Amino acid sequence: xxxxxxxxxxxxxxxxxxxxxxxxxxxxxxxxxxxxxxxxxxxxxxxxxxxxxxxxxxxxxxxxxxxxxxxxxxxxxxxxxxxxxxxxxxxxxxxxxxxxxxxxxxxxxxxxxxxxxxxxxxxxxxxxxxxxxxxxxxxxxxxxxxxxxxxxxxxxxxxxxxxxxxxxxxxxxxxxxxxxxxxxxxxxxxxxxxxxxxxxxxxxxxxxxxxxxxxxxxxxxxxxxxxxxxxxxxxxxxxxxxxxxxxxxxxxxxxxxxxxxxxxxxxxxxxxxxxxxxxxxxxxxxxxxxxxxxxxxxxxxxxxxxxxxxxxxxxxxxxxxxxxxxxxxxxxxxxxxxxxxxxxxxxxxxxxxxxxxxxxxxxxxxxxxxxxxxxxxxxxxxxxxxxxxxxxxxxxx
Amino acid sequence: xxxxxxxxxxxxxxxxxxxxxxxxxxxxxxxxxxxxxxxxxxxxxxxxxxxxxxxxxxxxxxxxxxxxxxxxxxxxxxxxxxxxxxxxxxxxxxxxxxxxxxxxxxxxxxxxxxxxxxxxxxxxxxxxxxxxxxxxxxxxxxxxxxxxxxxxxxxxxxxxxxxxxxxxxxxxxxxxxxxxxxxxxxxxxxxxxxxxxxxxxxxxxxxxxxxxxxxxxxxxxxxxxxxxxxxxx
Ligand SMILES: Nc1ncnc2c1ncn2[C@@H]1O[C@H](COP(=O)(O)OP(=O)(O)O)[C@@H](O)[C@H]1O
Ligand SMILES: [Mg+2]
Numbered sequence: 001x002x003x004x005x006x007x008x009x010x011x012x013x014x015x016x017x018x019x020x021x022x023x024x025x026x027x028x029x030x031x032x033x034x035x036x037x038x039x040x041x042x043x044x045x046x047x048x049x050x051x052x053x054x055x056x057x058x059x060x061x062x063x064x065x066x067x068x069x070x071x072x073x074x075x076x077x078x079x080x081x082x083x084x085x086x087x088x089x090x091x092x093x094x095x096x097x098x099x100x101x102x103x104x105x106x107x108x109x110x111x112x113x114x115x116x117x118x119x120x121x122x123x124x125x126x127x128x129x130x131x132x133x134x135x136x137x138x139x140x141x142x143x144x145x146x147x148x149x150x151x152x153x154x155x156x157x158x159x160x161x162x163x164x165x166x167x168x169x170x171x172x173x174x175x176x177x178x179x180x181x182x183x184x185x186x187x188x189x190x191x192x193x194x195x196x197x198x199x200x201x202x203x204x205x206x207x208x209x210x211x212x213x214x215x216x217x218x219x220x221x222x223x224x225x226x227x228x229x230x231x232x233x234x235x236x237x238x239x240x241x242x243x244x245x246x247x248x249x250x251x252x253x254x255x256x257x258x259x260x261x262x263x264x265x266x267x268x269x270x271x272x273x274x275x276x277x278x279x280x281x282x283x284x285x286x287x288x289x290x291x292x293x294x295x296x297x298x299x300x301x302x303x304x305x306x307x308x309x310x311x312x313x314x315x316x317x318x319x320x321x322x323x324x325x326x327x328x329x330x331x332x333x334x335x336x337x338x339x340x341x342x343x344x345x346x347x348x349x350x351x352x353x354x355x356x357x358x359x360x361x362x363x364x365x366x367x368x369x370x371x372x373x374x375x376x377x378x379x380x381x382x383x384x385x386x387x388x389x390x391x392x393x394x395x396x397x
Numbered sequence: 398x399x400x401x402x403x404x405x406x407x408x409x410x411x412x413x414x415x416x417x418x419x420x421x422x423x424x425x426x427x428x429x430x431x432x433x434x435x436x437x438x439x440x441x442x443x444x445x446x447x448x449x450x451x452x453x454x455x456x457x458x459x460x461x462x463x464x465x466x467x468x469x470x471x472x473x474x475x476x477x478x479x480x481x482x483x484x485x486x487x488x489x490x491x492x493x494x495x496x497x498x499x500x501x502x503x504x505x506x507x508x509x510x511x512x513x514x515x516x517x518x519x520x521x522x523x524x525x526x527x528x529x530x531x532x533x534x535x536x537x538x539x540x541x542x543x544x545x546x547x548x549x550x551x552x553x554x555x556x557x558x559x560x561x562x563x564x565x566x567x568x569x570x571x572x573x574x575x576x577x578x579x580x581x582x583x584x585x586x587x588x589x590x591x592x593x594x595x596x597x598x599x600x601x602x603x604x605x606x607x608x609x610x611x612x613x614x615x616x617x618x619x620x621x622x623x624x625x626x627x628x629x630x
Contacts, residue, residue, distance in 0.1 A: 078601045098604045105605045111598035128607030176606065 025055030027089060028179045028212030030075065035084035037070055044070050046236035048084070052214070057206055059215045061223040062233030063259065068216040071233075072182050075214065077101045088179050099128075104173030104211070108185040110165045112157040118168050119144070119153030125176035143171040146205070163194050170202065174209060181206065181213040187222065199226050220260045224248060232256045240293075249308060250392035252293045257306040257392075264312065266305040266340075266362045267396060270297040277388025280305060283361035287338045290391035302396040311390035312367035314356050314376055315339065315383045339385030340365065344376045358384050492572055497584075499577040504584035511585070512592045526586075529579045541575050542566065 030052040037045040044067040052058050060068040073079040075086060077098030086094045093101055104125075112121050123131075123140040131139075144153055147167040157165055166186055173181060186202070187195040203226040206213050217223055223230045224244045231241040232255070240252040251257035257265065268282040277289035278296055280303055290305050297303050342360035354369040356376065365384045369375060376382050463469045476482050507526075511519055529537060543549055545565040552562035565571060 073601075076601070076605055078604070098601065099607050099609050101605075103605055105602065107598040107602060109596050109598050111596050111602035113599065113603070124603070124608075125606035172606070 025210040025212065028052070028054045029089050030180060030212060030214075031085070031087040032071075032075070033085040033087070035071065035074060035086070036082045037067075037074060037079060038082055039070065044236050045074070045081075048236075048238060050231060050238065050241060052212055054212055055210045057203065057213045057215070057226060057228045059217060059223040059227040059230045060233055061217060061220060061230050061260070064218055066233045067236040068218075068233055069184055072105075072184055072214060072216050075180065076103045076105050076182055102176060102179045103182055104176060104178035104180070105182040106166070106169045106173050106184065106186045108188055110157075110169040110186075110189075112165055112168055112172075114157055116156075117153060118149065118155050118157065118160070121157065121168055122153075122172045122175055124172060129176065139175060140171075143175045146174070146209075147171045148201075162190050163198055166190065166198060170205070174211065178211060181211045183213065183215045185216055185218070187217070188219075195222075196225075202226070224260075232259060234259070249311060249390050250291055250293055251306045252392070252394060254304075254397060262309055262366070264305075264307045264309065264365050266307065266365070268303055268305060268362065270299055270301045270303045270393070272299050274388075277391075278393050280393060282340060286340050286361060288340055288386075288391070289338065289388035290393035291389050292393045294394075297393065297395055304394050304396045305391050306394070307365075307386050307391040309355070309366045309368040311386045312365060313385050314344070314358060314367050314369065315385055316376070317341065317381045317383055339383040341381065341383050344378055344380045344382055347375055347378065358382060360384060492569060492576065495569070495573045496576040496580055499573055500580050500584035503577060504581050505588060507581075508585050508588035508592055511589055512597075526582050530582060537579070538575065541571065541578075545571055545574075 030050075032048050032050050035045055035048040036043065044065075046067075048071055050058075060071060062068055070079060074081050077093070077096060077100075081094060084094070085092055088101075112118075113124065116124065119137070119140045122143050123136040126136045126139060140153065141150075144150055147170055149164060149167055149171065152160070152164065152168075157168065160168065166189075169186070183202070187199055190198060199222055215223070215226065224247075227244055229241060229243055230247045231238045232247060233239065234255045240247055240256045242250075242252075247256065248260055251260060251263065254265070257263040266282060266288075268280040268288070271279040271281045271287065273279070273296060274289055278292050280288050280290055282288055288305070290307075340360045340362060342358040342365060344356060345359045345364065346357040348355040348357075352371050354373070354375050356367045356369055358365045358367065367384060460472050461468055461470070463471070511522055514522065532540075545551060547562065547566075551565065555562035
């Protein structure tokens with residue numbers, strides 16, 4: 001458990017394959033193949049395929065009831081898939097009961113045993129593995145220290161705060177050195193501030209111990225903040241599985257675009273590949289660029305663009321406003337980048353940002369201007385521009 | 398962050414638009430929740446005190462008096478001195494113990510079963526559970542007479558396989574069976590209440606940590622009232 005060996009920066013190139021180096025993890029390679037599961041006569045998981053590298057932190061993100069917990073429970077061995085295969089490190093464990101798997105799970109309610117002390121709770125997995133009492137005590141003390149609960153071992157769960165219970169559950173899951181750490185909405189019972197702090201702690205701890213981890217959540221901020229990769233789920237299927245940057249900036253489907261934050265949806269016609277990104281015609285005359293998700297659409301195909309408000313820059317029309325108040329570099333970029341012209345319809349001050357609504361040929365485009373940037377006046381003619389890698393291009397559904 | 402709503406500064410207006418009259422918003426005297434509860438329960442308490450508790454006290458009081466009203470212990474010496482009364486007392490306690498045990502054996506699995514069912518199924522099954530209490534004692538007793546009698550369906554079953562039907566009526570077994578039938582609800586309902594307070598995630602949590610299903614181990618001594626019903630022993 002050496003600190004600082006993490007080489008995965010959240011800003012690193014969105015390749016998704018660089019996580020195998022984490023803390024030297026070699027264990028916990030999870031493969032799900034074609035998992036289906038019906039509950040109460042309804043198919044709640046409908047064909048899940050995914051592969052996790054050892055040490056990876058993957059988040060299942062989706063609205064309540066989309067089958068996240070069901071999927072997690074099939075990994076843990078609490079549910080048997082109707083069809084499909086669960087593999088860990090090349091071994092098929094689909095039919096292996098939960099008590100013979102090595103999974104550390106943290107439940108939404110934490111599920112601490114109320115009649116056992118914190119130390120007994122944490123050592124429970126070792127007791128089940130017939131580890132001797134002296135060693136149990138030593139390792140429980142280590143685990144308590146790992147999660148910052150030194151000296152709390154003799155307390156009962158009811159004497160702990162929500163955050164302390166959550167850490168106890170984490171220590172109890174990690175002490176058995178599991179193949180995978182499974183977290184089912186572990187932060188949802190905490191207040192907002194603690195939630196943010198603990199998720200950072202959990203992410204840091206995960207990087208330190210290097211256990212392959214699946215987090216289940218419906219909170220997109222949480223998913224974006226802690227994950228190596230995010231699987232966005234809806235109605236039992238994975239809509240997109242990629243690094244947070246890509247899921248956020250280049251959503252693959254309407255659902256992903258709408259669920260993970262606010263988005264501008266623009267419909268257009270594909271107009272061929274450019275040097276960077278893909279050209280797309282909006283209306284009759286305007287050309288914009290975006291990055292195709294999956295296979296690039298053929299020329300003339302109907303396409304849909306997703307652009308986050310944060311990715312949209314509102315630029316002055318070069319000729320209309322020659323020098324006055326605009327920097328030269330802004331004008332340069334305007335010239336270099338095609339964009340969507342429009343008229344400023346509204347601006348709203350939101351404290352840290354300014355929201356700017358521009359009426360264009362493709363409908364309203366919302367832009368979020370960073371703090372301190374110049375705010376265009378109402379009715380001003382502007383150009384909405386973005387970098388091709390900040391907009392996704394998909395076939396129109 | 399979203400813009401914060403501005404809170405109005407001026408005095409709140411009453412619905413008709415006028416300012417509140419001075420002294421209207423006198424602070425309400427703090428009253429403990431138990432006092433409110435006592436107030437709400439007082440009619441029921443009054444009825445019980447008059448019709449149940451008072452007669453019981455009168456009974457106890459009279460048991461220490463002669464017919465003429467002089468204090469005495471004679472009633473008790475006579476009761477405990479007579480072996481007939483003593484046998485009746487022991488028999489009563491014995492039947493009671495057997496009934497409790499029978500209710501526990503039948504009721505606990507039923508309560509555990511109910512825990513995992515849908516609210517709808519629970520409602521129907523609870524109705525079944527409470528149905529003996531809705532039937533008059535005489536009807537219920539005759540029902541058992543038919544069932545357990547020498548010409549009843551159980552005896553017929555024995556005869557069908559060529560066996561002599563055992564005598565099933567007019568003994569302790571029959572009494573206990575009839576008592577368990579009625580008293581089962583009083584066992585299952587509190588058990589359900591306790592079981593419902595146990596986090597259902599405890600079972601998968603224990604299993605995920607290596608606890609094999611159905612295995613019972615020694616472990617440390619009991620510390621929690623719900624330990625007996627806990628999946629983690
Ligand atoms: N035991 C069950 N019986 C019937 N339906 C269930 C059961 N458990 C879950 N479901 C249903 O399956 C769907 C997916 O549940 P779940 O995986 O818990 O969703 P999530 O964790 O994404 O919120 C939900 O619609 C839920 O109502
Ligand atoms: Mg869930």
